[in-house]
Amino acid sequence: MLKPVLDAGVPVLVFFAMVVVGMELTADDFRRVVRQPGTIVVVTVGQLVFLPVIGWLLVRCLNLQPAIARGVLLVAACPSGAMANVYTYLGRGNVALSVILTAVSCLAAVLTTPVVLAALQAQVGESTGFPVPFGVLAGQLFLLLVLPVVTGGASAAAGRTSP
Numbered sequence: 001m002l003k004p005v006l007d008a009g010v011p012v013l014v015f016f017a018m019v020v021v022g023m024e025l026t027a028d029d030f031r032r033v034v035r036q037p038g039t040i041v042v043v044t045v046g047q048l049v050f051l052p053v054i055g056w057l058l059v060r061c062l063n064l065q066p067a068i069a070r071g072v073l074l075v076a077a078c079p080s081g082a083m084a085n086v087y088t089y090l091g092r093g094n095v096a097l098s099v100i101l102t103a104v105s106c107l108a109a110v111l112t113t114p115v116v117l118a119a120l121q122a123q124v125g126e127s128t129g130f131p132v133p134f135g136v137l138a139g140q141l142f143l144l145l146v147l148p149v150v151t152g153g154a155s156a157a158a159g160r161t162s163p
Contacts, residue, residue, distance in 0.1 A: 015144060079105035079113070080105045
């Protein structure tokens with residue numbers, strides 16, 4: 001009984017959390033970030049290179065059980081999620097940069113996740129056959145990032161222009 005509630009409730013909560021994040025953003029916030037493409041590239045490459053390396057180091061140094069090691073490697077290879085933007089917002093970070101990085105990492109995940117997983121699992125002596133569900137990633141990217149941020153931004157913009 002709890003599983004259906006969580007399966008429906010968690011995405012709804014993430015959606016509304018992202019609407020709140022979107023309410024704090026303006027088009028100018030995104031323009032400022034896009035004017036610094038080097039930052040986007042450096043942070044994206046950092047996420048694609050350093051997180052998997054850190055995951056691999058944890059697996060090697062901590063002598064984890066195989067199931068836990070595979071979980072750590074999977075998490076290290078996956079793109080960032082919408083909740084990262086909420087944490088950035090709560091930490092008073094650059095939310096527009098966080099939203100852009102989430103979108104870029106999710107789009108890149110179609111190629112990077114299988115490659116990174118294959119490299120990591122080869123290091124641990126296992127093979128990989130992990131298919132990346134492009135349709136699911138694209139749907140989640142739209143429903144849990146783009147749509148709520150745009151909805152929140154439009155709502156906030158309408159409130160800012162009202163008398």
